[in-house]
Amino acid sequence: MAIRAEHEIHSRRKGRNYGVGLLLLGFIGIVFGLTVVKVLGLTDIRQLERFDHVARPQLEPGALEAAEQRAAELEATSNAEASE
């Protein structure tokens, strides 16, 4: 069955509804446009992963080396304690 206006509110609010529709379309356009601009602006696509708010040490320059160094230090400390 075809959808048809059954109430006077449909004609009374026609302009308002079209206005809201256009605003929503504009919002979609803005979000889409921003996404395109932001993604194309990335020098390294892996940077995109940082936007999921999850800590990724492997993405931080030097973080992996720092973590390995820290682990080595901890291991050395525990070995020294064990030998005592």
Place this chain on the structure above:
Amino acid sequence: MTDVTNQTQTQEAQMGDYFALMKPRVMQLVVFTALVGLVVAPVGVNPFVGFVAILCIAVGAGASGALNMWWDADIDAIMKRTVNRPIPSGAVQPGEALAIGLTLSAFAVVLLFLATNALAAGLLAFTIFFYAVVYSMWLKRSTPQNIVIGGAAGAFPPMIGWAVATGSVSIESILMFGLIFMWTPPHFWALALFVKSDYGDAGVPMLTETHGRKVTRNHILAYCVPLVLVAFALGFTSIGGPFYLLVAVVLNVWFLTGCVAIWKRTDEDSEADKHAVERRTFIVSIYYLFGHFSALMVEALLRSYGLTSWAGW
């Protein structure tokens, strides 16, 4: 009584009524000055991001306008100038205006943050808070200096535009803020001297009514002098230049002459020529602000083509 109530209930708010809530005329100034702040900044911005940023600043300004109309609905219904606004006319319900104001505020701040940076979004949030809470709810009805402090809200847009591009606040953006901040009082007080307002009936203290017209004339000159200093100081920053200074000399002599003339006049002089000097100075004040910000834009254009280097600037 019943008829009036029924009429109010059946009146349907259209998009134009909601748009009017956002004070479109104020938004024009906001958009223009924010655009200048963005364009004159030394860091380039992607055009689409720049467009979204200006849109967010405009929507934020409009949202604070809606919150202002929600809060001031009682006095808007008393004053002739504001009685046809959407809430007092019955087109929009106060609750709707509050909801629109809060929603658009959040929308503008969050989107500006996502599109640009936290500083720009923070400044926009503070501007909305300043206009809606500090000015509308607190100062407007409690002090005749309401225009002075409330003017800060209108002065933030170029600073936000600058922050969008650079992610920082600098002497240039502070001086652009200062230019609008110092300009607002003489601009509005010149208007208050020749427009018969009913602010008094609404319980809003205006300087002309609380301290008299002579004090208002003194205040206009007192704010005009530091305004001139700020305007010239801007010319010696990285966004100024010979063209800006040339325009500034003309506009400041023009406006200062008007402010001195207002200061010298008595109310009898003013009544005799139907406030001709006050009217003229008010018009000049509009050209003044538009002219300075346009000159900054032209300077940025000249710089981009390397045309200011010949002057050794």
